[in-house]
Amino acid sequence: MDFCLTDPPYLVNYRDRSGRSLAGDRVGDWLKPAxxxxxxLLKRDSVCVSFYGWTKVDEFVSAWRAVGFRLSGHLTFPKRYTSSSGLVRYQHESAFVLAKGSPRPPEYLLGDVIDWVYSTNQFHPTQKPVQVLMPLIESFCPVGGVVLDPFAGSASTLVAARLTGRRGLGCELEARMQSVANARLARMRQLMLHTLGVDAVSLAAAA
Structure with a gap:
């Protein structure tokens, strides 16, 4: 694999307003082996970008370091809305840039603060917006390369890979989500066949 972009469960026993939950979101015994x-699977001198749950950052960082990744950057995605609240309002997502070996800096360097776009969570309770994933893939994966997502969910990473001229390989534990992902990718193929003159950003919004 040339690049990994993934959004694993945050280990917070999340449940959205409609009652949807996530498999593996209680205990992190899968973190290190996954x-x-x-x-x-990643090529030598390559990158993994992984979202994570900030309340369990110690578990995530410990697992990443234990398997050989080096923390090489941190990304913050500010939102224009509040996801939930406690002592403060939670209005951002976070991801670490993890290095295997010594990857070269990308030709186009991203800033570590990237604006968020609301995905509507139509397909998945923690769905990431394709428009936000695309620049990450363009920066860290060569054109024609393969993007890995071991927590594929509704296939947002795979859709983003296709829209940027890369191939995607995803794994998903939940059978229901596998069906959603396959249907979404099939729809994406149809959109691309019938809208060849439309730019990738417009297709991302439709996906």
Whole structure:
């Protein structure tokens, strides 16, 4: 694999307003073995970008380091809305840039603060917006390369890979989400066949 872009469960027992939940979102015993496989599958001197749950940052960082990743950057995605609240209003997502070996800096360097776009969560309770994923793929994966997402959910990463001229390989534990992802990718193929003159950003919004 040339690049990994993934959004694993945050280990917070999340449930959205409609009652949807996530498999594996209670205990992180899968963290280390899952990312050990990611590390094994990535090419030498490559990058993994992983979202994470900030309340469990110690578990995520410990697992990443244990399998050989080096923390090489941190991304913040400010939102224009509040996801939830406690002592403060929670209005951002976060991801770490993890290096295997010594990857070269990308030709186009992204800033570490990237504006968020609301995805509507139509397909998945923690769905990431395709428009936000595309620049990450363009920066860290060569054209024609393969993007890995071991927590594929509704296939947002795979859609973003296709829109940027890369191939995607995803794994998803929940059978229901597998069906959603396959249907979404099939719809994406149809959109691309019938809208060849439309730019990728417009297609991303439709996807």
């Amino acid at each position: 990312f050990a496989e990611v590390h094994r």
